Amino acid sequence: MDTMILYGRNFSPFTRRVAITLNHLGVAYEQKPLSTLEDIEAIRLLNPLGRVPCLSVAEEVFIDSDAIIDYLLSRNPQHTLLPQALNARQRCMYDNALAKGVMEKCVAYFYETTRREPALVSETVAKHYQNQVMQGLEALDSRLLLKASEQQLDLSDISIFVAYQSACSVFKDQLPTFSTLARMSAVYEAWPTFHQSPL
The missing domain is CATH 1.20.1050.10 (Glutathione S-transferase Yfyf (Class Pi); Chain A, domain 2)
Known part of the structure; x- marks a missing residue:
């Protein structure tokens, strides 16, 4: 299984909603609490907009909490986070x-x-x-x-x-x-x- 790394601090609500989704899905990940104020250049290497969250999986990088969560749910089709009805x-x-x-x-x-x-x-x-x-x-x-x-x-x-x-x-x-x-x-x-x- 590829190692997932979540970039961003939980002070960012968008980073935190991704982290909680990862927890709920039982997905192992590492979190690197980069700050958009103190670590902007490092973040721009992942997202040219300089925004968090970012999620790296092997050689791929996903940006934006919605896109990241969509990716996570597609990898975990047994999830119940989106109602079927x-x-x-x-x-x-x-x-x-x-x-x-x-x-x-x-x-x-x-x-x-x-x-x-x-x-x-x-x-x-x-x-x-x-x-x-x-x-x-x-x-x-x-x-x-x-x-x-x-x-x-x-x-x-x-x-x-x-x-x-x-x-x-x-x-x-x-x-x-x-x-x-x-x-x-x-x-x-x-x-x-x-x-x-x-x-």
């Missing part, structure tokens, strides 16, 4: 897209408020990103109530968990209470699939 699959993909949007805006907010020169930070832009995160989490919190509690873990659960914890990390005390998301996060945090790849 049409309605369940559509719900999974909708929730997955919402969660990824929250991740994107968490990253955008973080960079806008911490990586720009103070004089260049736009409070209007930062507030817009924050509002998008809050609206996305509110929608996910409501939609989780509609999901049967006995339903098995799917890809959207991983993405929602990562998105919520990313928002908690970025916004801290500014984050309102999302009861359903908080309960889900507490439950999943105890599962090996999740706690093997901490934030």
Whole structure:
């Protein structure tokens, strides 16, 4: 079996969702926590855009969390992360897209408020990103109530968990209470699939 190497830190929600997917699938891998700030040249050798995650398998390199996860699922056809029933699959993909949007805006907010020169930070832009995160989490919190509690873990659960914890990390005390998301996060945090790849 070819050695898989995942590049990126779990502070990146996109890297973390790949790591958790690898854990869930039981795929052996090595993780090299490269930072887009400190290791940008090394990352560009893998991805010209200088973005993580990247996954190397033998001589091949996969970039972008969706493309990487698609590759992993194709290698593990016995997986149950994508529901077979049409309605369940559509719900999974909708929730997955919402969660990824929250991740994107968490990253955008973080960079806008911490990586720009103070004089260049736009409070209007930062507030817009924050509002998008809050609206996305509110929608996910409501939609989780509609999901049967006995339903098995799917890809959207991983993405929602990562998105919520990313928002908690970025916004801290500014984050309102999302009861359903908080309960889900507490439950999943105890599962090996999740706690093997901490934030």
